[in-house]
Amino acid sequence: MARLFTEQFSFSKGDSVVVIGLGRFGSAVAQSLMRLGHDVMGIDRDGEPVQAWADLLTHTVQADSTNVSVMRQLGVADFAHGIVGIGTDLASSLMTVMALTELGIKDIWVKAMTPEHGQIAQRIGAHHVVYPEADMGQRVAHLISGRMIDYIEFDDGFAIAKVHAPAATHQLSLAESGVREKFGVTVVGIKRANEDFQHATPHSRIVADDLLIVSGPTRKVEAFASQK
Known part of the structure; x- marks a missing residue:
């Protein structure tokens, strides 16, 4: 699944990317981007995934991505692209998009669970929305039928x-x-x-x-x- 969505990212070779939310989707995308030659900072509120990916990504940080001041101190404003892979916590996902927007990130991608989630994310600053479960379901249906x-x-x-x-x-x-x-x-x-x-x-x-x-x-x- 990660490979499918990484193919959609129009990143230049070596661009820096911050991936927020190191669950299954975020960590898989982050790893794929590393293989493609990008510098990747992974951020998660939970310390366990941060430790798990510490040796596999350029940087990993345990932090509250909804806090603009914290994100600015981490140097997130210097990144070319931001990917919000937060899953079930809708409020944290949207507040993180707002934080990236305030920091002036020019290319913001968001994993959305519902069309409503995606629509709100775009209204507050997201440039691209992906729907992993829905898109993969459609893809599998085409392959089967x-x-x-x-x-x-x-x-x-x-x-x-x-x-x-x-x-x-x-x-x-x-x-x-x-x-x-x-x-x-x-x-x-x-x-x-x-x-x-x-x-x-x-x-x-x-x-x-x-x-x-x-x-x-x-x-x-x-x-x-x-x-x-």
Whole structure:
């Protein structure tokens, strides 16, 4: 799950990130960001997760993230990005967003449990909201019910999916099968067994068992993936 949401973060290499709330979501995202080369400060009110992650993150601190003065003393205002991963404590989550806003953090991400939580967070300063349980549930449903192998949906109704090539495309070039005209999606890449990934062109020929990387409006990607 953490990998899925880390892929959404448009961070430059080496940017500093403060992750607040070192539960399952926050700690997994923090670890993924470390692997990607970012400096990460982890903050939690509870000392146990702070100690558990002390040797794995750049810095870990036990602190009250809702207290602006404490956060300023910790140097949080100098961080490029803030991720609020606080789970069930709605008040602490929102007050932390307010603290980051007051400190002038330019890029604030919030884990939200409900649409109402997300809406309030955005109104008080959050720039991005993620819904881990809901988004992962939708992703799993797509993987189970269709021919998709992997699936990512973006906020603007756009999706990218890895799908088995439908029979209607077999032994034809993309131009001949007319995928874009018939389905309104774009095949951007092809992965064939025992061969390197290749970027798709109108002349690319599809064979049975090919895996296609497809992009386009979510509903059209879903419809294409449902083809046998």
